[in-house]
Amino acid sequence: MVQSEKFPSALINSVETPSFTDLxxxxxxxEHGAQTWHYLQSDEELKQWPQTRWDKYFLGVPFDSQKLPHPKTPLESARNGFEFYKELQTEDGHWAGEYGGPMFLIPGLIITYYITGTPVPESMRVEIIRYLLNRANxxxxxxxxxxxxxxxVFGTALNYxxxxxxxxxxxxxxxxxxxxxLHQLGGATAIPAWGKFWLSAMSCYEWEGLNPVPPELWALPQMLPLCPGNWWVHTRMVYLPMGYIYARRLNPEPTDFILQLREELYTEPYDGIHWDSQRNNISEADLFLPHTKIMDFLNGALTYYEMIxxxxxxxxxxxxxxxIEQIRMEDENTFFLDIGPVNKALNWLVVxxxxxxxxxxxxxxxxxxxDFMWMGPEGMMMNGTNGSQLWDTTFIAQACSEARLVEHPAYQPSMLKxxxxxxxxxxxxxxxxYKKCYRHVSKxxxxxxxxxxxxxxxxxTAEGLKGTIALQKLKGMPKLISQERLRDAVDVLLTMQNADGGFASYECIRGPKWLEWLNPAEVFGDIMTEYSYPECTTAVLTGxxxxxxxxxxxxxxEIERVSGRALQYIKRTQREDGxxxxSWAICFTYAAMFSLGSLASIGEYYENSDHARRGCEFLISKQKEDGGWGETYKSCETGVYVQHEKSQVVNTAFAILALLDAKYPHQEPLRRAVKLIMDRQQENGEWLQESIEGVFNKNCMISYPNYKFSFTIWALGRYATVWGDKQIRN
Structure with a gap:
């Protein structure tokens, strides 16, 4: 029997775009890094809680910013950059910012609001609408x-x-x-697996059209590779709640609203769709990594198992x-934040x-x-975690150290924060x-x-360690983090080296690479197990x-032994072209910055190391006519350097830092790159947002807007240290 629709916003059914909020x-x-946006209703609240400079900046609201002296040298430009950027430091000491980009995060959350009958706050409702309308192609x-x-199909069907x-x-x-x-792409029958799941959970797709998600895998002992405890942590934490919901076939009774969606999402009548044949129907526009034949065979076998x-x-x-026990531990151990927004919504639905x-x-x-919602000039998005607070903050600490800004008396309060x-x-x-829930040590x-x-x-951990050491070396700076706690950080790092000498992201590699044959997601690469990364390896090595x-x-x-093996990994993973x-930002310039930093840490430079020389020559071969570097996200998808139509200050900063670490002997390419960064700087010291900076799992990009401050300041400071703080421009 069809139920009448009761969800408040679904009943609005308006052909008019709603009025948006007053920014x-x-x-x-x-508070302790947690970032939450609040919409004030009364004039009294406005008086009690005035808008800050960082509020206005993040919202795109005009605010008075000082016109700074015209910088002619790299350090003058770095100081101007930090003069602007320090005004965005929040009261608890970190730099906030969006961590958006993926377009499949909001759907899981809003679908869960709908299924659970939890009304979406009005300010959130209209601003998500604004964001999605602004972000439509x-x-x-x-x-x-x-x-x-x-x-x-994945993005269009779910956001629809x-x-x-x-x-x-x-x-x-x-x-x-x-x-x-959506209909041109074949309709929602061709949505990838995660989309099939969310539509099934909402009664807009049939469970028979979804490849099995068996929770029984969690009963396997960890000695077996198929045990999810051996998978990459984000993957296992997504398929954990998915398995519970799939196994119980949990979804709401159809309402008249759901029946309308069933008509709108497909190119043929819903009741006439042969669902079993849709399990592997994935749109060409979506497909990044097809199933292996082994995966298709196992899915077929599991389909028969589901008939028991x-x-x-x-x-x-x-x-x-x-x-349920694993979900309980994940919720409690993260104070109900969970590792990321996908399993956050799924765990909430299971609860x-x-x-x-x-x-x-x-x-x-x-x-x-x-904690996951971020308000910006285009509306409200969902962040890729609850933020990037530690990551962004420790980078600016190190940038200020290298640019010698930490020594400036006016910046001491900021450094202390x-x-x-x-x-x-x-x-x-x-x-x-922690062992029961497959977590790595964390103390x-x-x-x-x-x-x-x-x-x-x-x-x-490594970057936090480096940022702490850089700040606590300063005269007059308190030693807030004791020697014992620094040793705790080192102890953690020494547990994380893989057999190949490299370092992965969250934990050591636990499963064999052939687990990737069983990647069920279709839209992501390298998600089934951990991998060693040049970026992570270098961070640990330099930390x-x-x-x-x-x-x-x-x-x-132990440190020397671990470091030696890490350096061999860096050398071994260099490609023939240098x-x-x-894997975590775009792309070759980012990896070069880390890898050449590794080599420099043991005294291998352009003049005495074939690895360093080839790394430098590769970068120089990609420098654009204007002196900068620019990669598009296609580099991440294809594994081949793809030039952006325009130089990017972030890629340029990565390349400058890499070349300076390697002691590249020719000044002119570096001077031109530094000049580009200086020329892009605004009169108030800021750099404007350019193309997206980050990536994960090869096929999904994610924003790191703070990079345009931290790495540019860092590059300017390092250049001045190496080549002198001489005039670059008039």
């Missing part, structure tokens, strides 16, 4: 997997559903245009009990079905949703039963975002080196 009423609250009205990508849930009618002009693009009656399948109930809306667990999930944040953010404990580590989120990350310089006797032999492939 002057938005405020960013920060102008030519066809669809959405891609990320903000710069072509329209796909979001806008319908939030109140736009099927006859709204944006919906008409998006629906036409549930009441006879005692293994399934045992697996579901294990699943709804398992514990109910009146449970503490449900309320805690609702409370932490705000950074150190206070680094101290607060360091993880002080191992999570309870002494730094996370990517906040201590609450609490996941150990190798390069974040250990910085520690050894101030505490030379602590675990010295390049290294970057």
């Amino acid at each position: 002057s009423r938005w405020r960013l609250k920060v 102008k030519d066809d009205g669809g959405w891609g997997i990320h903000i710069e990508g072509i329209s796909t 559903v979001v806008l319908r849930i939030l109140g736009l009618a099927a006859d709204h002009p944006a919906m008409i245009k998006a629906r036409a693009k 009656p549930a009441k006879m399948n005692y293994l399934r109930q045992y697996a579901l009990d294990l699943t 709804f079905y398992h514990y109910g809306k009146d449970s503490r667990e449900f309320r805690e999930h609702v409370k932490r949703n705000a 950074i150190l206070e944040f680094l101290e607060d953010c360091q993880i002080k404990r191992n999570v309870p039963d 002494g580590a730094w996370p990517f975002s906040t201590r609450d989120q609490g996941y150990t990350v190798s390069d974040c 250990l080196s910085a520690f050894k310089a101030i505490h030379p006797d602590y675990r010295r032999a 390049s290294w492939f970057g």
